[in-house]
Amino acid sequence: MNRHTAAGAAAVLGTTDVLVVGAGxxxxxxGCELRARGVECTLVDAAPHIDRRTRAVMVHAASLEALESLxxxxxxxxxxxxxxxxSFHTHxxxxxxxxxxxxxxxxxxxxNVPQPEVEEVLAAAFVACGxxxxxxxxxxxxxxxxxxxxxxxxxxxxxxxxxxxxxYLVGAxxxxxxxxxxxxxxxxxxxxxxxxxxxxxxxxxxxxxxASAMYIGPGGAVSLLPLPGGAVRVAGPVSSQSLGRGAQVNxxxxxxxxxxxxxxxxxxxxxxxxxxxxQVHERLADHFRVGRTVLAGDAAHLxxxxxxxxxNTGFADAAALAWRLEALCRGAGTDLLADYAxxxxxxxADVARTTGVLGLLQDMRDATGADAQRRVREALGGxxxxxxxxxxxYGRPADAPLPRRETHRxxxxxxxxxxxxxxxxxxxxxxxAVPAPLRALPAEVADENPVQQDRLTSRQAxxxxxxxxxxxxxxxxxxxxxxxxxxxDPAPGAHRIHAEASL
Numbered sequence: 388m389n390r391h392t393a394a395g396a397a398a399v400l401g402t403t404d405v406l407v408v409g410a411g412x413x414x415x416x417x418g419c420e421l422r423a424r425g426v427e428c429t430l431v432d433a434a435p436h437i438d439r440r441t442r443a444v445m446v447h448a449a450s451l452e453a454l455e456s457l458x459x460x461x462x463x464x465x466x467x468x469x470x471x472x473x474s475f476h477t478h479x480x481x482x483x484x485x486x487x488x489x490x491x492x493x494x495x496x497x498x499n500v501p502q503p504e505v506e507e508v509l510a511a512a513f514v515a516c517g518x519x520x521x522x523x524x525x526x527x528x529x530x531x532x533x534x535x536x537x538x539x540x541x542x543x544x545x546x547x548x549x550x551x552x553x554x555y556l557v558g559a560x561x562x563x564x565x566x567x568x569x570x571x572x573x574x575x576x577x578x579x580x581x582x583x584x585x586x587x588x589x590x591x592x593x594x595x596x597x598a599s600a601m602y603i604g605p606g607g608a609v610s611l612l613p614l615p616g617g618a619v620r621v622a623g624p625v626s627s628q629s630l631g632r633g634a635q636v637n638x639x640x641x642x643x644x645x646x647x648x649x650x651x652x653x654x655x656x657x658x659x660x661x662x663x664x665x666q667v668h669e670r671l672a673d674h675f676r677v678g679r680t681v682l683a684g685d686a687a688h689l690x691x692x693x694x695x696x697x698x699n700t701g702f703a704d705a706a707a708l709a710w711r712l713e714a715l716c717r718g719a720g721t722d723l724l725a726d727y728a729x730x731x732x733x734x735x736a737d738v739a740r741t742t743g744v745l746g747l748l749q750d751m752r753d754a755t756g757a758d759a760q761r762r763v764r765e766a767l768g769g770x771x772x773x774x775x776x777x778x779x780x781y782g783r784p785a786d787a788p789l790p791r792r793e794t795h796r797x798x799x800x801x802x803x804x805x806x807x808x809x810x811x812x813x814x815x816x817x818x819x820a821v822p823a824p825l826r827a828l829p830a831e832v833a834d835e836n837p838v839q840q841d842r843l844t845s846r847q848a849x850x851x852x853x854x855x856x857x858x859x860x861x862x863x864x865x866x867x868x869x870x871x872x873x874x875x876d877p878a879p880g881a882h883r884i885h886a887e888a889s890l
Contacts, residue, residue, distance in 0.1 A: 398549050403429040403519070404716045406540055406553035408526040409560035410434075412443065412502060413684030413701030415509035417557060419457050420709030422516040424811045426716055429551065430518065431542060432560075433525040437510070440661070441501040441587060444612055444620065445470075445599075445695025448487070449776035449802070450702045451494040452864070456809055460494070462508045467500025468613050474600045475767075477751050478649040481760055485770045491792060491804040491846055492777055499599065499612050502698060524549065526565050529556055531678045538679050555712055555724075556680040559701070562668070564686035570677045576670030576689065581607075582630040583667055583692070585622035586641050587614065588659040591652055594619060603751050604648030610692075611654060621645060621654055622692070630664050638662060667691055669739055675728035683708060688735035693744040694774040700738050703776060703863075704731050710862035713811070730781045730800075741773040741789060777804040781865060797850045797858050801866050808841045813867060815840045817857035818848045821872075 405421055407414045410432035421428040446454075446463060454460040475483040488495050514520055521544075529540040538556045542549040558566025567574060594600065600611045601623070609623035625644040630636070638659045645654045670689040675682045684701035707730060711723035747766060754760045769789025772778045778790035781800035797803060808814050819842045843851070843858075851858070856872030 398544075398546060400429070400521070400542070400549050400551040402537075402552045403427045404553065405429070405555045405557060405712055406431070406538070406551055407557045407559055408432075408540075408566050409558065409564075409684070409686065410506070410510065410520060410522065411559065411561060411684065411701075412505055412509065412698045413705055414557070414559035415506055415513055416453070416702050417559065417683065417705035417709055418513040418518045418520075419459070419509055419516070420453075420705050421712060422513060422518045423457060424709060424713040426709075426713050428513075428518050429521065429553070430513065431521045431524040431526065431551075433523070435523040437503050437506050439503050440663075441503065441614070441620065443502040443505075443695065443698035444499050444614070445699070446498045446500055446505065447695065447699045447775045448490050448492045448494050448497065449779070449804075450699045451498065452492060452777075452804075452807075453702055453706055455494070456807075457512070459508055459512055462512075463500060463505055464498055466504035466508070466615060467498035468615055469496045469498055469597065470599050470613070471496045471597045472599075474595065474598050475751060476600060476602045476650070477754070478604045479755055481751070481754065481763075483751065483760075483763055483767055485767055485774075487771045487775065489792070490771060490775050490777055491795075492775070493806060497695070497775070499614055501614065505698070526560065528569055529566075529680070531680070535678065554679070554716055557683055557708065558680065558686045559683045560686055562670075562685045562689055564682065566680065567672060567682055567686050570680060572677070572682070573673045574670050575673070576668060579624070579667040579669075579691075580629055581624045581627050582664045583623055584609075584625050584636060584641055584644060585620065585661070585663045585665065586638070586656060586659055587618055587620045587661040588656040589617060590619045591655040591657045593617075601748075602648055602650050602654060603748050604650070605752065607644075607648055608748050609645060609648065609654060618660070619656070621656065624667075629666075634664065636662050636664050669743070671732065671735055671739065675732050676724050679724075681708065681724055681727060683731075687731070688739070690735075690739050691742050691744065694742045694770075696738050696742050696774065696776075699776055700735060703734065703779070706863040707731055707865075710811070733781065733783075734779060736785070737779075737783065738776075740785070741770075776802075778802060779865075795850050796852055797847070797855070797866050797869065798852055799866050799869060801850075803847060803858070803860050803864050803866065805844060805847055807860060807864055808839060811862060813838055813862065814860050815857055815870075816843045816847070816860055817841075817870075818843060818851060818855075818872070819845060820848075821856055 404427040407430045410430045471488045473485045524544040527541045607625040612620040668689045672687045683704040754763045772790040779802045857870040859868040
C-alpha cells in the first residue's frame with residue numbers, strides 16, 4: 388500500500404529488485420521470467436489497460452520454447468492459428484515457399500496470435516506468480532544512488548507524484564521510450580519512405596491452410612496473415628505513396644490500392660473491421676545500458692515488420708536479461724549487464740539485416756527467368772532458421788550468411804535449439820555416448836554446486852564442434868562454454884577447467 392512521507396511529499400510505492408517500465412510483451416515476458424526465478428519485480432505502464440488493437444502477430448519457435456518453459460505456450464496458442472510456411476506470390480505467377488516444418492524444435496511452426504491476447508496471458512501469469520503490475524502510472528525520470536547500489540525512479544499516477552526504489556531498472560516502454568530519452572541514448576536509423584496500409588476483416592476467399600503469404604506486385608506488396616476466427620490481416624507497402632499522419636484511408640481506397648497489385652480478388656475482404664496506415668522504422672539504440680538501467684524490446688530496437696520479428700526479439704531480450712538480473716540480485720560480482728548490452732545489440736542488428744526484405748522483393752519482381760528464380764530460392768535458404776530465432780549465435784560476423792540447420796555449430800554464443808532440461812541455472816549437456824557425467828566444471832560456474840547435468844539429443848550432439856564432448860548452456864539456452872570430449876584427471880589441487888569463453 389502507498390504511504391506518504393510527509394504532507395505534499397511523493398507517495399512511496401516501496402522497493403523492488405527490478406522495476407520494469409512498460410507492460411507490453413517484452414516487459415511482461417521479463418516479469419514472468421524473473422518471477423519464475425524468485426526475483427521481486429514491479430511493472431508500471433502509463434496505459435490504464437491493454438491496447439486492444441492488433442499490432443505484432445507472429446510468435447516464432449524460439450519464443451514458443453521460452454513460453455513452454457514458463458508453462459504458458461498452450462494458453463498463448465489457444466488464441467492463435469498455427470502456421471507452417473510462408474508463400475511468396477509474384478504478379479508474374481512464380482511462387483516461392485519458406486517451410487518451417489523441419490525446424491529443430493518440438494514446435495516446428497509459428498503462431499499468428501494478436502499481441503493483445505499474448506499480453507493478456509502474460510499479464511495474468513505475472514500477477515498470479517506474485518508480480519506487481521501497476522497500470523496508469525507514468526515514468527518521469529530516475530536517478531542512480533551515488534554509491535551505485537540502487538535506482539530511484541520518479542513516477543506519476545492519478546494521485547500525483549510517486550517514488551520507487553529498485554536494484555535495477557529496465558526500460559521496455561516502446562519505440563518512444565521515455566527511459567531511453569531520459570538517459571540521452573541516441574536512437575539512429577531510417578524511416579521507410581512509403582506508408583504501409585493495413586486492413587483486418589473477413590476475407591472473400593479463404594487463404595491456403597497453414598500458410599501466411601506475401602503478394603508482390605509491380606509497385607508494391609502486401610502480406611496476408613490468417614488470424615483467429617477466420618479473419619485475416621492484409622498489410623504492406625502497396626505503393627510508394629507516403630501518407631500524412633492525420634490522413635484517413637477508407638475501405639474503397641484500400642481495396643483499390645490492393646487491387647492494383649494484380650492478384651484479382653485474392654486479397655479482397657468481404658467485411659472490414661479495422662483500417663490503418665503506419666510508417667515503418669528501422670532503428671537501433673547506440674547502447675543498451677547505462678549503470679543499473681538497461682533497455683529491451685522496442686525501446687532498444689525497431690525492425691521491419693517482415694517475418695514478424697519485433698515481439699520475438701523482445702522475448703529474446705527478456706530471456707537474456709532475466710537470468711543475469713537474478714544472478715546480480717543474488718550478489719554476482721561480474722558485470723553481466725555489459726554482456727547483455729553487447730550481445731543483444733548485435734543480435735538486434737542481425738535481425739534487422741536478415742529481415743530487410745525490400746531488396747529480396749525486388750529480386751522476386753525481376754525474376755522472370757529460371758536462373759533468376761533459382762537465385763531467389765537460394766536467397767530464401769536460411770530464412771526459416773533466421774526468422775524462427777532458434778539458431779541465433781552471438782558473435783557472428785556482421786556479414787555472415789543466414790543460419791542453416793545443417794551447418795549450425797554449438798560454439799560459444801550459439802543457441803541450443805530443441806528441448807533443454809528445465810532449470811534456472813546453467814546446465815551441462817554432454818554427448819549421449821559419454822558414459823558418465825563430467826566431473827570438472829568451468830571456473831565461471833564452480834560456485835553453482837551442483838550444476839545440473841544431462842545428455843544432448845542425438846540431433847543436438849551432431850552440432851558439437853570437432854573434439855567437443857559437452858556444452859555448458861546458460862538459462863537463455865546459449866552456450867557458455869565448450870568442453871573437450873576427453874578430460875584428463877585433474878592435477879593435484881586443481882578442480883576447475885578452462886572454458887573457451889567467459890559467460
